[in-house]
Amino acid sequence: MRAYLRHPFWQAVGLFVLAYLVIVFVIPMLPGSAMVPSSVVLQYMATVLVGILIWVSDDEARWTTFKEPLHEVLIQPRLKLVRNGLLAAVTLVVGCLTYSQVKASVAAPPNLRSIHPAPPSQITFRGKTITLVGLENPLRKQGELAPHVAEGRRIYYQNCVPCHGDHLDGQGHFASGFNPLPANFQDNGTIAQLTESFVFWRIAKGGPGLPREGTPWNSAMPAWEDFLTEDEIWSVVLFLYDQTGWKPRTWEVTAK
Amino acid sequence: MAHVFALVQAAADSAAAYRDFPVIGSRAAIWIAAEIHLMFAAFVLGVPIFAVVAEAIGIFGKDQRYDRLAKEFTRLLLIAYSATAIWGAVFVFLLSTLYPRFWAYLTAIFGVSMWVYVSIFFFESFTLYLYYYGWDRWKQGRAKIVHWCLGILLNIWGTAVMFIADSWLTYMMTPPRDITPETSPASIKLWHAILNHTWMPINIHRLIGNVVFGGAIVGAYASYRFLAAKTDEERAHYDWMGYVGNFIAISALIVLPFAGYWLGREIYQYDQSMGITMMGGFMSWLWVIQAFLIAVLFLAGNYYLWVGMGRIPGAERFRPYTKWLLVVLVLGALVWGTPHTMIADSRELAAMGGSHHPLLGALGVMSAKNTAVNLMILSTFLSFLLYRRANIRQVVPWAKTGTRIQAAMFVIAAGVVLFFGIRGYFVEAIVRIGYSVYQVGAVLACIVFVTVIDVLMARGAQSLGAIQWGKMPPRSQYALFILAVTFTWLMGLMGFARSGIRQHWHVWQVMQDTTPYAATPALGYAAIMISTCVLIFLSLVGFIFWLGGLAEKSTFVPSTEAPHVGH
Amino acid sequence: MWATNLRIIGIVLGTLALYTLIANKIPQVQSEVPHALTLGANVTPEQLVAAGDQLYHGAGGCTACHGLGTRAPNLLTDEKGLGPIGARCGKREAGKDCKAYLYESLTSPRAYVVSGYEPIMPEMGRILSPQQIWALVAFLESQSGTVDVTASDIPAASGPAASAAPAASGGGGPGIAGGSTEPMTIIRGAGCTGCHKVGTEGGAIGPNLTHVGSRLSAALIRECILKPDTRVAKGYEKFVGVMPKMFGNQLTGAQLEALVQFLSSQK
Incomplete structure (x- = not known):
């Protein structure tokens, strides 16, 4: 047993299995975590495998001992059973992998949506051209913020709450019916990463205004420019940041 | 009726604007021609930097x-130079025949710079011939200098040529803001x-990138000669050459991200939507692939060094530490490759x-x-x-303190990061x-100070x-091959990123691409x-290397001097 | 020597193949040239059909249901011997020709639900512009039918006027649901079922109106429609302010009365 523990081959196998267990079972158990998607598991395991191979082969002596069991299994007469078993297992695994790759499945294919697609540099809002680059929320310069925020709150609860939810966390009543899920504004990956003009664009143009990389499953977000005025949208934007406590991304100040 | 005439006019315009390339199409034809030209150009610009530095080490050290190394590479340069041309x-022929209107537009603006380009190219060629054929003649004393x-x-000629060519393609990406589709190119x-x-x-990004690329190709060349070597002495020479190539490639690679960062920042400053297309839009997955390639580069480069420790007496003292470095590198590669938006x-x-991902998503962001x-x-x-x-073994009396200071610097740099x-x-x-500027600053400062201390400490050291x-x-030589292939591929990928963010524009928001390949x-x-x-590219380079071996067996001369303690 | 050469070639090819494979393994996104949908006065049916085709397979999101499984009729193929949608659209609803039927099924999809399916389709008028809706109608007609959408069907560009009354669905008349006084038409047209359940239709955000007549008098119902926040049903305090206050302006007097009478009769 101790000989096995000291042997680089078995150490490598052990490390590999341990990494798999950590990624697939331990990470999801951590507080606030969730299952790791299989694409990421594959990527992690490939990295770990390369790391292990580097470790076993960067020293001549270790590399030689590492290869011993492999070599023996392939040529030793007494290990014929193991050899045959291994060959059968490899064939079976390849077969199973091929089968799982080609078999028809009912699940929708994994999708790659760009969550923050590139905004146009300007948009047409009800026939008026608005330049998004460098645009700040105009309401921030119009007197007290509180009335604007209150107005934004009212509009949010009139229009947005069924999908984006009471807590602005994307868990509204209708949320579970959508793919993609409604944006979670509390998450540090949504409005916290964006300028207010980007948020304005997304509200004004909604799902139909998404560029191609926002597909394949298109967002159900309506184009709010048909329902709200420019100031109303800006006040909702103000409310979103005020309520979540995030700061909008600011434009870089050019030296000029 | 008016719009009918407009349509007829548009059809006539587009007939003169583009021609098609058979079978593979115009875009693929231009893509291949530009890419391979660029790879050869990078090699041809990177190797002279390499050769001059090697020659200087030969003269002053x-x-x-090193002098033989420099010469061997200049010989390869000669053949690669004509391949570049x-x-x-x-x-140029494909561009001017397949995209005549766009070509006319570019020449209207850049015509003068194109003439300058050609003349500098002319000077460059003759300087190269003088440099190579004069090698054995001006060998001693002042003539050598x-x-x-x-x-x-x-x-200097090479850099000037590159700067001029860069201006054409950067104009396509980021034309000055006051230029609109209506601006007459002649004005x-x-x-x-x-x-x-x-x-x-x-310019800066390419300059550094060329050094990296030259080093990597040199490494691949050396590893090929190493594997093909018949005698131990030849093997020793090419082993050493491979090490030098790898060293140059990796050390230049370390500064390359900073130049890339500057470029990305300028793109954001120029047009935010272009920046977002690049980093977050349809190209965002390109950066995950890039992360993967860079992880391969780091791992392969380190692997080569660690395997190389096997040939150094005394290295066994440090072997226990390399596995912890490996752990850091693998963890780094895991974080570095974690996508923010997961498939x-x-x-x-x-x-x-x-x-x-609620937890791993935190590893997907810039910090x-x-x-x-x-x-x-x-x-x-x-x-x-x-x-x-x-x-x-250091002999200076303060060796122990020096090592402690170095260790402290590493700890501080890692702590700042x-x-x-x-x-x-x-x-x-x-x-x-x-x-990110503070992080980079800490790492660079650590590298500079630790190196200075190390050089001082190594004075008069015992071997x-x-x-x-x-x-x-x-297998270490195969790692060098993987490095060279990965560098070349990475260059192609980054070229696609740079050129692809223009999307359907020849000149961003000035001249639209209206081909079927837009x-x-x-x-x-x-x-x-x-x-x-x-x-x-690699097949052609392989052919050039083979030619290089054909013309002259090798610059390797069995040495009679005592073996060096070289780095 | 050749063994070494082959091994090098193998390594180079293997590395290239690995990188190519990884790049092909991730979902592929191509950056398309944007096509602005400008359907002017001289738009041809072919342009409309082409634009509709793109919408159908792209931004409209139609293929999410139509064509996948049994959630919705497959529009592009033959269904139950009736032919593709262009061939069967005229025979669906009595008194509606193909164009009117398709326009209705896009803008108020619950007005007529093909038997065997659930009323799950969203009102596309809320998601797409009028031009886009007409382009889709043209595209659907082109599936084994004749395209008779013309530029005159399409309202002039959606300026402020068009966007001011976006809720106007159904035929052309003024007000909600084209001025109809049929209570369920008003209820659907005004979007009540977006939140309230009436009979078997509708959502669960607001109170269920199926038996509202047993709880509230006609006067109270009227008050609640005109000033939604004055009385809030128990358990719905969180949703104060959610119900729009503009129905008093949008409904005609006859419609309001028809609605009130209908609801108060729901015992």
């Missing part, structure tokens, strides 16, 4: 090996068009509550990536340091971007035995194109 001509100055002149001032937003960042099916999406890559750079530097130190990495999660984006050059297992292809198609180009 009085080490003949041939592919350049192919590129003059010869070395010729090498510097060669580099645009040449200097105004050259001095666009991304011109200087691209997941609907069940996994539901479990994660969106396409961001985590910068921290990971800076720690990887520090580990790689530490690998080099251990390698350098492997076969010497980690501190700002974690703090980056709690501040707004604009502040976070500034943090623990000569490095047994040539005692390398073949759409920017998906990554899979791009990868096939890149692989094709890399394959063509």
Whole structure:
């Protein structure tokens, strides 16, 4: 047993299995975590495998001992059973992998949506051209913020709450019916990463205004420019940041 | 009726604007021609830098090996140089015949700079011939210095040529803002068009990239000769050459991200939507592939060093530490490669509550990536340091203190990187971007100071035995090959990123591409194109190397001098 | 020697193949040239059909249901011997020709639900512009039918006027649901079922109106429609302010009365 523990081959196998267990079972158990998607598991395991191979082969002596069991299994007469078993297992695994790759499945294919697609540099809002680059929320310069925020709150609860939810966390009543899920504004990956003009664009143009990389499953977000005025949208934007406590991304100040 | 005439006019215009290339189409034809021209050009610009530095070490360090190395590469340069010119001509002919209107537009603005380009190219060629054929004639004393100055002149010409060509392509990406589709090209001032937003960042980025690329190809050449070598002495020579190539490639690679960062920043400043297309839009997955390639580079480069420790007497003292460096590198590669938006099916999406993982998603953002890559750079530097130190024992009285100071510097640098990495999660984006500068600054400062201390400490050091050059297992040489292929592929990928963010524009928001190929292809198609180009390039380079071996067996001369304790 | 050469070639090809494979393994996104949908006065049916085709397979999101499984009729193929949608659209609803039927099924999809399917389709008028809706109608007609959408069907560009009354669905008349006084038409047209359940239709955000007549008098119902926040049903305090206050302006007097009478009769 101790000989096995000291042997680089078995150490490598052990490390590999341990990494798999950590990624697939331990990470999801951590507080606030969730299952790791299989694409990421594959990527992690490939990295770990390369790391292990580097470790076993960067020293001549270790590399030689590492290869011993492999070599023996392939040529030793007494290990014929193991050899045959291994060959059968490899064939079976390849077969199973091929089968799982080609078999028809009912699940929708994994999708790659760009969550923050590139905004146009300007948009047409009800026939008026608005330049998004460098645009700040105009309401921030119009007197007290509180009335604007209150107005934004009212509009949010009139229009947005069924999908984006009471807590602005994307868990509204209708949320579970959508793919993609409604944006979670509390998450540090949504409005916290964006300028207010980007948020304005997304509200004004909604799902139909998404560029191609926002597909394949298109967002159900309506184009709010048909329902709200420019100031109303800006006040909702103000409310979103005020309520979540995030700061909008600011434009870089050019030296000029 | 008016619009009918307009349509007829448009049809006539488009007939003259484009021609099609048979079978593979115009875009693929231009792509291959430009890409391979660029790879050869990078080689032809990178190797002279390499050769001049090697020659200088030969002159001032009085080490003949470096001089021979420089000459051997200049010989390859001669053949690669004509290949560059041939592919350049192919590129120009394809561009002017397939995209005549766009070509006319470019020449209207840049005509004068194109004439200058050609004349500098002419001077460059003759300087190269003088440099190579004069090598054995101007061998001694002052003549040697003059010869070395010729090498510097060669580099100046080469850099000038590259700067001019860069202005054309950066103009396509970021034309000055006052230029609109209505601006007549003849009215645009040449200097105004050259001095666009991304011109200087691209120049610097390419200059460093060329050194990396030259080093990597040199490494691949040496490893090929190593594997093919018949005698131990020959093997030792090419082992050493491979080490030098790898050293240059990796050390230049360490500064390359900073130039890339500057370029990316300028693109954001110029047009935010272009920046978002690049980093977050349809190209965002390109950066995950890039992360993968960079992880391969770091791991392969370190692997080569660690295997190389096997041939250094005294290196066994440091072997126990390399596995911890490996752990840091693998963890760094894991974080570095974690995507922010993950590919997941609907069940996994539901479990994660969106396409961001609630826990691992935190590793997908800029703070985590910068921290990971800076720690990887520090580990790689530490690998080099251990390698350098492997076969010497310092004799200076303050060696122990010096080592402690070095260790403290590493700890401080790593601490700064980690501190700002974690703090980056709690501040707004604009502040976070500034943090990466502190992280990079800490790492660079650590590298510079530790190197200075190390050089001082190594004065008069005792040798623990000569490095047994040539005692390398073949798998280390294959690692050099993987490095060269990966560098070349990475160059193709980054070229696609730079060129692809223009999307359906010849000149961003000034001149639209109206060919059937205007759409920017998906990554899979791009990868096939890149692989094709890399394959063509490597086959041609292989042929050139073979020619180089044919003309003259090798510059390797069995040495009679005592073995060196070289690095 | 050849063994070494082959091994090198193998390594180079293997590395290239690995990178190419990884890049092809991730979902592929191509950056298309944007096509602005400008359907002017001289738009041809072919342009409309082409634009509709793109919408159908792209931004409209139609293929998410139509064509996948049994959630919705497959529009592009033959269904139950009736032919593709262009062939069967005229025979669906009595008194509606193909164009009117398709326009209705896009803008108020619950007005007529093909038997065997659930009323799950969203009102596309909320998601797409009028031009886009007409382009889709043209595209659907082109599936084994004749395209008779013309530029005159399409309202002039959606300026402020068009966007001011976006809720106007159904035929052309003024007000909600084209001025109809049929209570369920008003209820659907005004979007009540977006939140309230009436009979078997509708959502669960607001109180269920199926038996509202047993709880509230006609006067109270009227008050609640005109000033939604004055009385809030128990358990719905969180949703104060959610119900729009503009129905008093949008409904005609006859419609309001028809609605009130209908609801108060729901015992």
